[in-house]
Amino acid sequence: MAILIFAVLLLAGWLTVRGSGRGTILAVWAVALCAVLVVFNHHMAAKLSLNF
Amino acid sequence: MTGRLGFWLAHLFVLSYCGVLLAGFVVQFGADELPCPLCILQRQAMILVMCGPLYIIGRTRRGDVTLADYTMGYGMSIVAAVVGAAVAARQILLHIAPPDPGYGSAVLGLHLYTWSFITFCVVLVFCGVSLIFGRELVPRGVRFGWPSKVVCGLFLLIVAANLVAVFFELGFHWFLPPDPTRYETFHGLPLPGAAAMSGGAAG
Numbered sequence: 001m002a003i004l005i006f007a008v009l010l011l012a013g014w015l016t017v018r019g020s021g022r023g024t025i026l027a028v029w030a031v032a033l034c035a036v037l038v039v040f041n042h043h044m045a046a047k048l049s050l051n052f
Numbered sequence: 053m054t055g056r057l058g059f060w061l062a063h064l065f066v067l068s069y070c071g072v073l074l075a076g077f078v079v080q081f082g083a084d085e086l087p088c089p090l091c092i093l094q095r096q097a098m099i100l101v102m103c104g105p106l107y108i109i110g111r112t113r114r115g116d117v118t119l120a121d122y123t124m125g126y127g128m129s130i131v132a133a134v135v136g137a138a139v140a141a142r143q144i145l146l147h148i149a150p151p152d153p154g155y156g157s158a159v160l161g162l163h164l165y166t167w168s169f170i171t172f173c174v175v176l177v178f179c180g181v182s183l184i185f186g187r188e189l190v191p192r193g194v195r196f197g198w199p200s201k202v203v204c205g206l207f208l209l210i211v212a213a214n215l216v217a218v219f220f221e222l223g224f225h226w227f228l229p230p231d232p233t234r235y236e237t238f239h240g241l242p243l244p245g246a247a248a249m250s251g252g253a254a255g
Binding site for chain 1: 089093114124138139142222226228
């Protein structure tokens with residue numbers, strides 16, 4: 001999963017550096033951000049659970 | 053004048069975070085400490101943060117940057133910094149109670165995840181100030197020259213290096229173990245020096 005996220009980040013970086021369209025960059029960046037949140041949620045559940 | 057300042061501040065932002073990620077590599081390979089899953093998530097959040105100023109730099113390829121582009125760039129950085137700070141805070145809280153020694157060795161008295169939390173807080177302050185003075189700092193009269201190419205190239209190189217490093221650590225597994233102790237890709241391979249590569253300490 002981490003490999004896939006870095007691959008998406010590399011794509012997002014490449015598109016950003018090339019000066020691609022605003023929507024394209026935002027979409028790829030948002031996909032990477034959501035993937036980070038999903039993995040974070042997985043590791044939160046795997047370790048100690050929290051009480052709010 | 054202030055337009056140029058905003059442009060070079062974006063470069064400084066990316067260069068600074070590239071330095072932080074390179075320091076992470078120094079600790080990983082120099083001190084032989086494997087990053088845990090939360091450390092990897094913080095690196096990913098840092099790269100997401102850097103996409104903001106890179107977006108502003110990349111827009112200069114198309115001429116002047118608009119205020120909408122400028123605010124979107126630093127908006128992306130703020131959102132990613134909040135996520136990164138949440139991950140770092142989670143890791144701090146996991147190890148905060150004594151006698152837990154913390155994960156990995158300390159640098160200048162603080163663990164890497166604490167430094168990471170501090171960098172995310174600095175990013176939030178920097179982006180806030182940049183947005184307050186957004187009208188003055190929007191890059192104007194600048195062009196995408198060789199310094200921009202160097203900064204963008206360095207960024208892409210560091211992301212690619214992280215991709216390779218995490219492949220070494222993860223191998224063909226889906227998730228990292230909570231406390232990784234070896235590079236999975238090299239583990240069990242009959243290569244000269246593979247035992248040394250696969251046997252890193254967790255710290």
